Amino acid sequence: MKKILILIALLFFGFGFSQNNTIENNPTFVFPEIHDFVNDYDDILSLSQEVILKAYAKEIEKQNNIGIVIVTVPSISPYTDIYDYSLDLAKQTTFGCIVIVVCKNMRALQIQNCDAIVSKLTDEETKSIIDHHVIPEFKKGNYFIGLENGIREIKKELQ
Structure with missing residues (x-):
């Protein structure tokens, strides 16, 4: 027995x-499949908002040859840290050099920059963009405006 x-x-x-x-x-x-500039798996954006953000990302790619990808997810499980999740997601994708990950349920946001653009967009500049242009709108529930502000500021830094 x-x-x-x-x-x-x-x-x-x-x-x-x-x-x-x-x-x-x-x-x-x-990881979700990254198939476009905007990948809204958490449904926090309307279709028209996705189109606008995609247009900004296309413009930046055309002007600077730097792809920006936005990914919203309902969960980062089995990860517990948005930084680790976004870093691994950025390593997996070849679609963009800047990966913006939003997890609304965790109230978490991370912008990952590839090594090729660190001289143009430093971690300190990225943190400043998040703190001053994205988070204030996210706190009001304005996810689109926060992302739009963030992409506009990234565009300014890359010029």
């Missing part, structure tokens, strides 16, 4: 660990 219980326990724990490996080794399980 003891052998059967031990065998059941080993099988139970073995399946539990293998499921975690599947999650960690399968990035499509964690």
Whole structure:
């Protein structure tokens, strides 16, 4: 009887660990597909707002050859830190050099810059854009205006 219980326990724990490996080794399980400049998986933007933000991002790409991607997500699970999530998401995508991640449920925002533009847009400048132009609007529930302000300020810094 003891052998059967031990065998059941080993099988139970073995399946539990293998499921975690599947999650960690399968990035499509964690990250949404980035298919455009604006990827609103949390539905915080209207279609017309997405079109406007996409136009700004296209303009910046045309003028500076730097792609900007906005991704809104309802959750960053299994991550607990928006910085780590956005960094790994940015590493996975080839679509943009600047990745803006918004998780409304966590009240979290992160802008990740690729190494190629750090001389044009530093981490300090990015933090200032977030603190002074994006977050004040997010606190009012104006996600579109906050993102629009952020993209406009990024455009100014890149010129």
